[in-house]
Amino acid sequence: MAHIKLAQNKVAELKEVCKKFNNDKGELINVLHAAQSLFGYLPAEVQEVVANELNVSIAHVHGVVSFYSFFTMIPKGKYPISICMGTACYVRGAEKVLNEFKKLLDIKVGETTPDGVFSLNSLRCVGACGLAPVVTVGEKVHGRVAVEDVKSIIEEYKNDKE
Template identity: 80%
Template sequence: MADIKLPANKVQELRDICAKFNHEKGELINVLHAAQGIFGYLPAEVQDIVAEELNVSVAHVYGVVTFYSFFTMTPKGKYPISICMGTACYVRGAEKVLDEFKRLLDLKVGETSANGDFSISCLRCVGACGLAPVVTVGEKVYGRVAPEDVKGIIAEYK
């Protein structure tokens, strides 16, 4: 396991959230959701804290984290790239766009580049189907993306 140190203020924030949920075992998914919001991902140390606060086994927490694809144990990149795979985007060629991102960055879905700059994930519909296929980088939305645009998008962040 990676020996990472969590920032104390964020850990306190997490503990406060557990307290807000009354340390209820049944709130595990909500707590993990909030934890991922705080840390960006769910490293082992965060799962240890959640297990301790809710008095459940860390194996159980890990079971839930690995069950739901929303939860991730890998930190997202500084510029998280998401490609919409919703129906509209998909039929308009989102997969080819995704393949191009994967090829140019040499990453798989769910991975983060070694320098921590980029990560690739897929999502379902950002509510901009008129602009399909849609790509988001952080908060910025790119519409009508073609595979040949991908190189330019990446270049903006390099």
């Protein structure tokens, strides 16, 4: 991972968040939630700021970040792809669809392509079981996705580089 320089104004904002929680180490998880919504993810540099502000060790902060699956240290892609692995989607072949995405994007679940365009995740049920298997890209829902459709879905967004 390359070094990331955090924007000074964002760091100031993060420090404000910590202050809002009285720089209380007991509020670490709440602070991290706020930090993740601020930055989209929790890079080491953000964790370092939080550790300094709350006066806890950076190892402790990383321990918490790496324990809870909600927290991520990897920035999401411009187009975050999520494959529903809920029961209905799963029985209708979601796993094969997911594997096709992994193969074509050459990343694992939870990762982001090096160009930062796509990230891949699985989720449980988006409430559209009638369209199973379901893939969401950002806010958009793709229904009844077959393995053969995966390539064109990726192309659709790849070409959409405004």
